[in-house]
Amino acid sequence: MSLKDTFSPFSAWRKVFEKPVTIKDPISERPGADRYRGFHKNDITSCIGCGTCETICENEAIDMVPVEGVETKDGDSGLRPRVDYGRCCWCGLCVDICTTGSLSLTNAYTWVEEDPEKYRYTPGVDEKPWDNEEKGWKKPEPNYEFYNLNRVTMEHLHPEERSDSFVEMVKGYSKEQAEKEADRCVECGICTATCPAHMGIPEYIKAIRNDDLEEGLRILYDTNPLPEICGRICTHKCETVCTLGQRGEALSIRWLKRYIADQNPSEKYKKILNSGFLKKNGKKIAIIGSGPSGLSAAHYLALMGYTCTIFEKLAKAGGMMRFGIPEYRLPYDQIDKDISYIESLGVDIKYNTTVGVDITLEELGEKHDAVFSGTGLHLGRSTRIEGSDHKNVYQSIDLLRDITLGKEVPLTEDIIVIGGGNVAMDITRSLARLQKQKYGKAGIIATSLETEDKMPADREEVLEAREEDATVNPGWAPQRIEIENDKIKGLHVAQCYSLFDDEGKFNPQCNMDNLQFFEGSMVVESIGQGMDLSYLSEDLKHELEIDKRGRIKVNENFQSGLPWLFLGGDIIQGPDVIHGIANGHKAAKGIDEFLFEKQKDTPKT
Amino acid sequence: MKEIIDHLKKRFPVYEIGEGPNGVILMSVEAAKLVPMLTSLKTNHGYGILVILSAVDWLEDCKFQLTYIINNPDEKRDLGIRVFIKREDAEMESIHSLWEHAATFQREIKEMFGINFPGSPRVDEPFLLEGWDNLPPMRRDFDTKQYSEDTYFPRPGRETNDPAEYMKQKLYPDE
Amino acid sequence: MSDKQQNQEDKFLAPENRKHTVIGPEGEEIHVDPLNDYFCQDLPKVEAPYKGILEKFLNWARAESLWVLAFGTGCGSIELPPLFSPRFDAYRFGVAMRPTPRQSGVLIISGYLSVKTLKRVIRSYEQMQNPKYVIALGSCTINGGMYWDSYNTINRLDQYLPVDIYIAGYMPRPESILSGFNKLKERIKNGDAEGANDYAEKLDWYKANQKKIIKDWNMPSYNW
């Protein structure tokens, strides 16, 4: 202790002469920092109401509530987050995980109320003073994600390996890959509504994560009796609305479905699905066509105890799945796996039986309690341009069927395919394979009206076709086929710049100054398919209502004007496997309902 | 480190010896041998600091796990010793004579898990709770959310919708 | 109060609060009933406002000297010292910290309240003189906040104490709290901050709620 110690504290007086540090009034207007985690803001136009913010909130501060003016539609639940500031702790995890990036926190922080009930509001809907605040907490940059935005890459056969063989080209996920991909799912369930069959997608993906593939298979079969097939060739509308696709790549839902189906051996199916013993109710149903809708209807009807008979025109079951889709995309043994399970439920398939020829529809109707028809679209459509009646102009659908049946397919060294859809790509790639096998090289050109970015075919189909040495040259309208000495020389095309007129009608416009000539000695048309309803007699047609586009009108249970006749699949909803399956399922329920009502009405004898 | 483990193996029935991800050696021992083992480690091997005494409820196995982590400040090493005791009338020997502040841990565990430590100072006095008349809260069969909702009831006026369910109602209610 | 209830309370009553006998310096026996002898029995009364300009003047005076009880009940109390530090300087708004309830007019509930603290808070609130106000900070006081599923914290403060102002934030910044004070001043000047009267009026309801969760009520029902 010294004199210094006694006087030194008085140096505090020095501070009197320093500038005060006090913040001047009005103090409450001091803005928060640029990253401040203040009150919520939501861009409700880009929000899709996936509810991931609700899931991550540890305080259950977020409710998903319907909002006026926001409609529930595919890819948008119509709900928006409402925050309870009696719960929120402003941690910002909801912002960090927001799949669309619509949610953010502003740097506003003052909110004083007398009434505690007022602290609940829907950001972006209820007007707040900080709605236009730009600063505040946003998702951090760079490389900061709570889940992986990129897919686990699906391994394909190398183009060189696959371009001359019909071996399946997609290898499928391994266990690690599937679990990693399944891990990306945020379980919002937006996809379920978009899937025509309303499959329990988040649930079966969860089963993959839990490594409980038997449970996964049970979930699949709840709504979809053809998982092997769907897992390969489904049009995966679910992936187009996947919330992960908002900022990154959508979840590979299709491949995950395939993974579950692949990993479960077919001999265990009956045990897993608990369908060993089915009680028959003695009612008989006839099903025309063994395509997806027919098989789906047969499956669910069989589970309900009906005795089902499928009448198939061809020698094998599967319809368009077998005869329209090339083997490298959907191997036949996988089709057999799904179909044999359905057959094991007691479904009888009568092959080589054409309804309308071998047996009439009326007869079927009389012999059975109800008939389901899913005959599909098996007639090719012609372009009807000059020269399209030449014998070397083929329909893709016929060629694909012949390839499957193992028939000799007409082949030349240079082929032109007209069409930009998936079927066009299928035939292009199939023929390219055959060309490679026969001539050692592919010489095929596919052209379509639609430009590259508007082609209806899946993007990867086009890219893969190119990898396999096929030429895809879109954006051209076919004009005429050049024929010399009864041999096809090539196809004249003109640049097509618009497909639809102002009224939205199909009316392609061509630039006749920009012409091109594709050389080739064979032309394949692949611009769509039509239905063959010749099995319907005139009497029956009379009783059915048929709309302008030639489709038969059905009610929501797929019941036609004839109460015992149900129709579904491509002839009702256009070409799509999953729609077919959904139709079949719904028609099965419809048939059950119809027969139940009928039984109730008829007095017991 | 190996010598100590070997030494312990010889003298005490230790099992499940393994190294945690942070370099902590963890091992299990029978409850009856714990206090002799800790005494030996403290007096002979320099493990003079009780870092943590923690309990874990393994409800599905009907067991409580007590973890004693002790530290050797000279060698800068941690040793974790696990003891499993049965869940019914759980009781464990007190170690407050080895480390005085173990009494605080034991008092808390008594209150939170209901594991008794006979002889530990003030072990029966409430530590964190006041007027508690339910299950010891840290037991896994005590549902804190349920208790909170029943006792402190949340503010009404909240309702939420599951997106998938809501879309079903709106878009395809009959399917 | 029924006998049964009285017994229920006696069970928890601290020994020094039970009826007991003390030997005086000259050997005489003194019977003490602490609940009756040491604590005031009067229940709070609703105070009607004065008429006209006098009440306005009083309200102005009340609004401009808000003395806060320095009782940090939850995590929000970490933002209270900065409020009284040179930077935010709440003193210039007539807001000051007092160490004892007897001198304070504002009780800040800074966040969650565990049941154990709630008991002390009720006692502190009841010890405060009129006019008195309650400010609730943060989510926890509104609907449980962070601890909405905790077994030891209350969810809604308004069930147990009359709250005049709620300030959102977890925890509110000092600036926020200051605007809360400004709002409170406004309410006082308008004669709207009637929390204390509300408490006196609905005392039975508040007491019932409090006793429902404070299971070892070992103090007089109302004590100031």
Next chain:
Amino acid sequence: MSNTNYSWKNNRSLFPEADETGKLVVDLDSQKYIKVWQGPNHPGVTGNMSLELTVSGDEVVEAKTHVGYLHRGFEKLFERRRYIQCFPTCIRMCVPEPDTNEYNLARGTELLGGIEVPEMANWLRMIALEMARLQVLLRMVPGQAGTMGLGLPSQWGLYYRELILDRFEELTGGRIYHMYILPGGVRGLLPAGFKKRLEENLVKIESFMKDVDRVIYANTVFKKRTKGIGIIPADWIDPYGVTGPVARAAGYERDVRKDYPYLYYDQLDFGVNVEHESDVFARFLVRRKDVDTTIDLLRQIMSKMPDKGDIKAETPNVLHWKIPRGETLVRCESSRGEYIFYLVADGSMYPRRINLRGPSYAHAVTLLEKLLINANISDVSSIMVSLATCPPEIER
């Protein structure tokens, strides 16, 4: 047992007799003793806890700490929160210095989940941890004088702490609860110009510390009131689990950053501040030196850290991140001492047990109760503050 700072020789008769077990017998009815409750609502108590003191005259003969006023049942709440959801909850376990909670839980999760953190993120974690230490010390060092009525420096300290909080706000988006460290990394790079502004603040704080030296360190009253008060004998350190500045003030070179290096502390050059007197003054001195060390460390980190890099490693989807079964112990050095998390994962999405053992758990219950015996009642809060009592970390 005896910690005789005050002589009882003159009024020995007032001191309670011990019974055969060594326990003091305090007969309140004898009218020799008064029971005084200090807290929970008391300016001399840090945080919301209370001391039940039995005094004879102004000397404490028996002390009991009562905690639980801030008990929120965190460890129970963790059982029903996913790992990521534990973070907003866990930071509230110690209000003044939340970053150590974040770091420990994140580190434990990473260790059990097998996540490698990018280099940049580790440097940023160090910045956050050291800034947190600095802001606590700026409250605590001048606050020591506040317990004996010298409130002015703590008012200054609060202002300088605000400067650090401003930097925190800029970096993390929060003043108190930063939510900056998450499993796999951190939540943002340094904003533009951050280093410059932090350096300016550090310079200001350094000049402020000179004021502290003049007003507190070189202060006769402060010295008289702190020297020889609250002495913890050196042989109490280990049995009572004393850590951090309190252990260092007793001559033990204990610092987790040196003993069990984590992050990149082994790449930094710093010493452990040690004093030997083990009284309140020594603890004040250790903390005062820690301020300088921390400022120096912050400068070293800023000069050594890279300018850019990844801030977060790829983790499994946080919504259903399952941590494999395992146990671990994570420790770091907080401003108050060794901060320890014990984690048990059971292979599910929810932690089985997360147990926190903060320094106050040892300091403020058993040790404080023992230390207060024989102390003058006016020194109680001084001793309590010198042990850096933080009730929320005891009660959780």
